[in-house]
Amino acid sequence: MASALFAITLLALLLCSSTARHHKQPPSAGNPGHDTIHEACKGSGDPVTCESFLSKSIHLPPNATVSQVIQSILVVSSEDLEKAKGMAKNILDASGGNLNRSAAARTCLEVLHYSDYRINLTKDALPRGEIKDARAWAGAALAYQYDCWSALKYVNGTDLVDDAMSFLNSTVIFLSSNALSMMQNYDVYGEKTGSWGPPRTERDGFWEPVSDHSGSGFNLRVPAGLKADVTVCKSGGCTYKTVQEAVNAAPDDIDSGKLFVVHIKAGVYEETVRVGLEKRNVVFLGDGMGKTVITGSMNVGQPGMSTFNSATVGVVGDGFMASDLTIKNTAGPDAHQAVAFRCDSDHSIIQNCEFVGNQDTLYSHSLRQYYKSCRIQGNVDFIFGNSAAIFQDCLILVAPRQINPEKGEKNAVTAHGRIHPGQPTGFVFQNCLVNGTDAYMALYHSNPKAHRSYLGRPWKEYSRTVFIRCRLESLINSDGWMPWQEDFALKTLYYGEFANSGLGSDSSKRVDWSSLIPAKHVESYSARNFIQGDQWTRAFS
Structure with missing residues (x-):
């Protein structure tokens, strides 16, 4: 960005x-x-x-x-x-x-x-x-x-x-x-x-009414036991050899109660994948993180390339699901913005997936998204966008910048981009672990003052991000959050924390423009209330 x-x-x-x-x-x-x-x-x-x-x-x-x-x-x-x-x-x-x-x-x-x-x-x-x-x-x-x-x-x-x-x-x-x-x-x-x-936010003391049904009763997940409509593998013997060919085979504007399931077998697929607006309810099933790998290296350093278009995998069609695979952007930290996965799919469910990159790894761009038990790795603003996204039970890892990392660095895990107070968007992290890779933690322990990591910074004026019951390890700076530039957005953003644990969770030294979420309002950030998950998963539960 x-x-x-x-x-x-x-x-x-x-x-x-x-x-x-x-x-x-x-x-x-x-x-x-x-x-x-x-x-x-x-x-x-x-x-x-x-x-x-x-x-x-x-x-x-x-x-x-x-x-x-x-x-x-x-x-x-x-x-x-x-x-x-x-x-x-x-x-x-x-x-x-x-x-x-x-x-x-x-x-x-x-x-x-x-x-x-x-x-x-x-x-x-x-x-x-x-x-x-x-x-x-x-x-x-x-x-x-x-x-x-x-x-x-x-x-x-x-x-x-x-x-x-x-x-x-x-x-x-x-x-x-x-x-x-x-x-x-x-x-x-x-x-x-x-x-x-005028539209108001939590910074104005405004909390939208929540559903009376605060219990469970629904399960956001990729359905178990799905049968593949097509298969993809590098060695032959499958329906297609590339992921994009399989996506192209999906019917346009599929009925809301149906899925198009693509089994992507173990292998490394060096390609750019686009799931278009008309390709609804497409499901990617891999053979496991690190086994099924889709990889690319597009970045903003290339002529005519934008952050939006740099994604290795970009999804727009609603109802997208993925499980058990890895998506990478290998452009490297000197390439600046280089997206691994960009998602504009409303009602998308991403489960047991890995996203690897440096700056701008995961572009959670718009609409309602749910990430369960995923692994997300990067350094600069590596989870960013303007979606309403819930990250549950995920492993969030800060990786070192490989350009003179010994000189020190400041990294932000998130950069949410809400541009208007009426947009129902934000990032919600629940029961996640925020830590560094082994390489990053070695640098951090050698010089903690030079290697500073923060939960987020405001990409846009109404940036909203909350961490709830997460474990924040020692690499998270005591300030918690960092500014974008001077005082930009500091009076309008909402950055909240609730019941976090770990050496990086001490809220007593947080910046004064962050907040502790009142216990009575935590339910505002549930999957039911924040992304209406109980409504849009019924067809596949």
């Missing part, structure tokens, strides 16, 4: 319009739905701008509900996303031999397609009362829009790029952020708009 991102003031980006025609003008009296818009905009971060914008953009009947306001915003968002995709296509067509700008435009086209897909799912979910799903999908849609804006930021220098960034900021991101803010209010308070207000 590029460190320049710390300077972006995301609250202004997401909640304000950058064009005069959208800013603090009187609302249109001719819009019969103005009173409802007025009420709904109380749930935004900037009610005046929100009301002015929406009064010009959407039209509602006099008896419209606030949920209809949200629906109308989503309709306009879909229309504006089509315009944004057209602008990205124009950038691509005009980029010629500019490799980096062409790559950024292609990334924009890809992620804006994902954003549109999630917006359409949100529109369908709201009338059915599926507000948790709607919030998860709308939060991802906003993240993808920001990804496009961010990709263009690093190749700006033409009017086409500047115009596209301005449109994304002032219209597309603006609409999505306001819809997301309203959805948080609607989820908590319903149509009782008297209680609506």
Whole structure:
């Protein structure tokens, strides 16, 4: 991740319009739905701008509900996303031999397609009362829009790029952020708009209501005894010789109650694997960590390569599952960002898997993910992204940077990237062990002051990460958490701990911008409440 991102003031980006025609003008009296818009905009971060914008953009009947306001915003968002995709296509067509700008435009086209897909799912979910799903999908849609804006930021220098960034900021991101803010209010308070207000987080003392059913009753897991639809092996005698060929064979848009199971037999598979949006419910079954290995070495040091595209394995299709395999990125620490696994799969379950890399090993990019009994190794921000992810019973290992490691280093295990307070995202670590590899611990014991590791740092303004009942070994610095750059995000992030153990768990010396989670609110981070795991695993339990 590029460190320049710390300077972006995301609250202004997401909640304000950058064009005069959208800013603090009187609302249109001719819009019969103005009173409802007025009420709904109380749930935004900037009610005046929100009301002015929406009064010009959407039209509602006099008896419209606030949920209809949200629906109308989503309709306009879909229309504006089509315009944004057209602008990205124009950038691509005009980029010629500019490799980096062409790559950024292609990334924009890809992620804006994902954003549109999630917006359409949100529109369908709201009338059915599926507000948790709607919030998860709308939060991802906003993240993808920001990804496009961010990709263009690093190749700006033409009017086409500047115009596209301005449109994304002032219209597309603006609409999505306001819809997301309203959805948080609607989820908590319903149509009782008297209680609506700007989106809040735990740092504001706000904890969302939890389910009354706090017991078990469901089991997040890759189902046992699955029969392979296809097999992959290097030596022949299987259906396919590459993992990608097996993925390509999966039916598009498979029924929600069915799985496509790929047995990847023991061997080392040097390839880039992509599980597309249309490839739902794909399952990778390996023969064990270290036995079935998918490996690559793409990294941002290569021309036209981004962190997003550097992943050895990248998954977008919902319902992805994997067990008993290893995914690596072997680019090395001098390559900087080099992702082993990137996941954008809603309702994904990853079990008994290993992820090995250095900087940015595991890109838990968006939506709801569950990691059980996994092994994750790296050094700089090696678990990062803007998903709602639970890591349960996992082994988290800090590895040394191999460039003059004797001179010392500062490593952060996590870098969560929530960009808006209404996004229901964050990293939750439960019953995990955080330690160093043998090589790292040898360096640490030789000079503890020079080799410092932290639980996380804020990649984006509303970064959220919690460690609950984990064992934190001595390598974790007594501060616990480290800043990104100066005071960026320190007043808006939420970093919490509860009932951890080990030599690195002493909370008495933690930085004053971290928190101890109140016992009565720990259940907020359960699989049931945080990722609605009891609902989306039923078909396969």
